[in-house]
Every structure is written in structure tokens, then in C-alpha cells.
Amino acid sequence: MLLDFFFLVVTHLILAIFRQLRLETRMDEHALKEFYIPKYIFVPDSKAEVLPHAPKNPIIVFINSKSGGQLGGELLRTYRQLLSEAQVIDLGEEAPDKVLYKLYANLERLKSNGDVLAPEIEHKLRLIVAGGDGTAGWLLGVVSDLKLTRPPPIATLPLGTGNNLPFSFGWGKKNPGIDHKSVEYFLNQVMNAREMKIDSWHIIMRMRAPNEGSCDPIAPLELPHSLHAFHRVSHTDSLNVEGYHTFRGGFWNYFSMGMDAQVSYAFHSERKLHPEKFKNQLINQSTYAKLGCTQGWFCASLFHPSSRNIAQLAKVKVMKKHGHWEELHIPHSIRSIVCLNLPSFSGGLNPWGTPNHNKARDRGLTPPYVDDGLLEVVGFRDAWHGLVLLAPSGHGNRLAQAHRIRFEFHGAAADHTYMRIDGEPWKQPLPEDDDTVVVEISHLGQASMLAAPGCISKSILDPSTPPSASHHLDDGGSPEDSDGDESWEERRKFGAANTFKLSEDIDVAHLS
Structure with a gap:
């Protein structure tokens, strides 16, 4: 009888742990939706999608997959597993100036057509760039080139040797973790980060x-x-x-x-x-x-x-x-x-x-x-x-x-x-x-x-x-x-x- 009672208690504990894990997973998935940008925003002449609400923290991630040894490529895969592939850019395949020029041109078209999501994304957009100081400076220069009324602020993820830019703004200078929890933690930091001028x-x-x-x-x-x-x-x-x-x-x-x-x-x-x-x-x-x-x-x-x-x-x-x-x-x-x-x-x-x-x-x-x-x-x-x-x-x-x-x-x-x-x-x-x-x-x-x-x-x-x-x-x-x-x-x-x-x-x- 005592053994049965012990087994019952252990079973309830295990079920409770699994329920908590499922709840945390659902909470993570819900939080990640706040970073999501629908694919039609990136595709010219595409039809608008109807979403329950506008994302609170839309982001685009630029990753130099060749930086940090093998880390760049692994980080790219993790971000694409958590977010849509369209909003995670491999700088070895696409240049940021082409990506952002196409994005902002499409946002202007959508706004003129009365799309309600486009102005929200344009206003709240934040960028992440993963690489060395040279890669971060590349994106900064491209954003400057666009001459936007409200340029999107940029978070820098260190993947280089010196990493002076990330370190200066609190993002550290050591290579980041590439597992899901590490990336989710970084996304949460980006969500709560404050804007500064440089x-x-x-x-x-x-x-x-x-x-x-x-x-x-x-x-x-x-x-x-x-x-x-x-x-x-x-x-x-x-x-x-x-x-x-x-x-x-x-x-x-x-x-x-x-x-x-x-x-x-x-x-x-x-x-x-x-x-x-x-x-x-x-x-x-x-x-x-x-x-x-x-x-x-x-x-x-x-x-x-x-x-x-x-x-x-x-x-x-x-x-x-x-x-x-x-x-x-x-x-x-x-x-x-x-x-x-x-x-x-x-x-x-x-x-x-x-x-x-x-x-x-x-x-x-x-x-x-x-x-x-x-x-x-x-x-x-x-x-x-x-x-x-x-x-x-x-x-x-x-x-x-x-x-x-x-x-x-x-x-x-x-x-x-x-x-x-x-x-x-x-x-x-x-x-x-x-x-x-x-x-x-x-x-x-x-x-x-x-x-x-x-x-x-x-x-x-x-x-x-x-x-x-x-x-x-x-x-x-x-x-x-x-x-x-x-x-x-x-x-x-x-x-x-x-x-x-x-x-x-x-x-x-x-x-x-």
C-alpha cells in the first residue's frame, strides 16, 4: 500500500512537470509570435494576410554565417527554427541593402493600399546583426544609405574577434550561445532594449x-x-x-x-x-x-x-x-x-x-x-x-x-x-x-x-x-x-x- 501511494505521488509530480513544460513551451511560442513578420511583407505584389493582431516587436535578423567559425551557420539555423525564414537573412546569400530596399518599397506600397499591418511593422521594426564589427558596420551603413524618416535601431550580436560595437552597447564580447534558450533570451533582451544614438x-x-x-x-x-x-x-x-x-x-x-x-x-x-x-x-x-x-x-x-x-x-x-x-x-x-x-x-x-x-x-x-x-x-x-x-x-x-x-x-x-x-x-x-x-x-x-x-x-x-x-x-x-x-x-x-x-x-x- 505504501509503495502504491509513493508511485501515485511520483506519477502526479511527473505529470505536473510535463504540464508546466508544455505551458512554458506554449508561452515561448506565444512570445515568439510577437517577433513574427508575415511573409507577404517581404514579397512584392503579394496579397495581405489577416493577423489577429500586429506583432509588438517585429525584427529582421542578419547573420554572417561565415563569422565565428562554425557558430554563424549554427546560429542561422536556430533563428530560422524559431522565426520565419524570410526574416532571418544569411549575409553570405543576400546583401542587406537589397533586402531592406525591397522591404521598405513593399511597405510603402502596402501602406498606400490601406494595409493596416504595414505601418505598424515599419514603426516598431528592430534589426539584429550577428557578426564582427565589420559586419555590424555594414548594416549601419546600409541603414544610413536608406535615408529613412525613422531608421530602425540595431542590436549587435558578437561573432568577431574584437566585438567593440556589441560590447559598447551591452551585448557582450564573447560568442553567444546557439541553442534555443540562448536565442530566446537574446530576443527578450532586444525586446526590452532602449534606443541610443551613435x-x-x-x-x-x-x-x-x-x-x-x-x-x-x-x-x-x-x-x-x-x-x-x-x-x-x-x-x-x-x-x-x-x-x-x-x-x-x-x-x-x-x-x-x-x-x-x-x-x-x-x-x-x-x-x-x-x-x-x-x-x-x-x-x-x-x-x-x-x-x-x-x-x-x-x-x-x-x-x-x-x-x-x-x-x-x-x-x-x-x-x-x-x-x-x-x-x-x-x-x-x-x-x-x-x-x-x-x-x-x-x-x-x-x-x-x-x-x-x-x-x-x-x-x-x-x-x-x-x-x-x-x-x-x-x-x-x-x-x-x-x-x-x-x-x-x-x-x-x-x-x-x-x-x-x-x-x-x-x-x-x-x-x-x-x-x-x-x-x-x-x-x-x-x-x-x-x-x-x-x-x-x-x-x-x-x-x-x-x-x-x-x-x-x-x-x-x-x-x-x-x-x-x-x-x-x-x-x-x-x-x-x-x-x-x-x-x-x-x-x-x-x-x-x-x-x-x-x-x-x-x-x-x-x-x-
């Missing part, structure tokens, strides 16, 4: 056509594939100047030059030669550290020619107030300079830190806000100097904050230097004669990001921000203002579609 930056490089050789940027082993890297403007482009080579592009996180870019160049070259060795995030990071040693970054005073130190290579000018350029003093020991938009560099380090009250009072330095129209300019002597960032209050050599920066490289100092934008490096030949190569960075506009609770980025719109910080954007004047030597037409090119288009012969696997 500054975008236009960059232009111009040099006189050399009598011999070339000054074209040299990417690791092949032509630049990064969506942020410089692109030569066409002869019909308004940026083109007779007798000069002109390149332009844009970035969201940072522009750097010098020894750090040299190490990055070595890493990317090695990864392209032996891609099979770079399928694990931890291995990638350890390889990067080893290359820092072999390239002399830890013994820069012995292995790095002083002629390639920043002060010997270029004059650096900054514009803190509109219309007024001033030359920036660069200590002769500085071998690397970083123009930083986000508080994350080299996998989560913050080179700027938080200036104390004395620095704020004496030099007018503020914390690094991502929407204040200012870049933080930081210098480093070597890798040992960089290690101070691991300390709680560590920072690099704070040089300036500015809304425009100009580098003027003159011939004879060195035959080349290294540069990189948002993790994508290249080797830049410099003129052999007395001519000058000019690189200029200027603030352009803003994009919308989604921020998770662990977000480390700060906004000037945050009520806790000191009042003095909010004045910096006004010092630069509006983007429509221009100097005599450069027009607004040039700077708006950052948003032109060609800036971010991938060539058809580019393999998406090469994107970080």
Missing part, C-alpha cells in the same frame, strides 16, 4: 597623383573589402579633383594609425593566408597577442623606426570650434594614435577613461559620449603603455577632443605607415617627394543603436550628464556649415549608397 564619421584621403608608383591603400593580401575602408571616387564624382587621387569612407568606432594598425595588418594577413587556423575566438585573440610581440609592439623603442612615430610622420590639426584649426602637439614618443568614437577599443579597453575634475577644469575634457559630435584623440608609446588600460583608472595619453581632425603627411619622413578603420587595417604608401597626403575626419550624422542593461556607452541626453558636456556639439556648428576648403557635399558622401556597397566578387567570409 555619431557617424566621414573620412576623406586625398593626394596628388605620383609620377611613379602608387599611393593606393594596400589591404592585407588583396584590395580593401571592408565596407568602411577607403574607396577611390569615380571620375564623375563631385569629390574628384583633377590630378589627385581621392578616397572616402566612413566609420562608427575608430580610426587609428601607427604601430597598433601594423599589428592588426599582420593579423589579418595571417588569417587570410591560413583561415583554417582562425575558427576560434580565443585562438584568434591569443594569436593577436603573439603578433604584438613578433611585430615589436612590446619593444617598440628597439624595433620600430623613430621616423614612423606620429610626430615625425604627420602634422595633426584639430577643430574644436567651428572654423578654427589648431595644430595639436604630439609627443615624439607616440607611436600610435587613435581617434575614438566609442568607449571600447581592442576588445573592450577604454583608452580615454574618465577625466577627473582637474582635467575637466583645466583642459575642458569630458567623458566619452557617443552622441556629442566629438572624437577622443588618444596616443600610445608602445604595448606596455597600452597595458595601463587594464588598471581601473588607466588611460592613454589624452591629446584632444574635436569634431574635425586633419592629418597632413609630408614626403621623405617614411615611405609608408599603417592605418585602420573599425578593425580593418591597410598599409598606406606615402609620397616620396615634397607633396602631401591629407586625411581628414569630420562629424556627419547619427544612427540608432539598441542598448542592453550592461551598456557602457554614455549619452549627452542622459539626465545625469553634466550640463557642460551638452555644449560641445554646439561648438562645432551644424553639419550644414562648411569651410571654404570643403563643402557639405563632400561630407554627406558618407551616406551615399556606394560608400557601403560590397563588390559582387567579395566573399563575405573575409568580413570580420
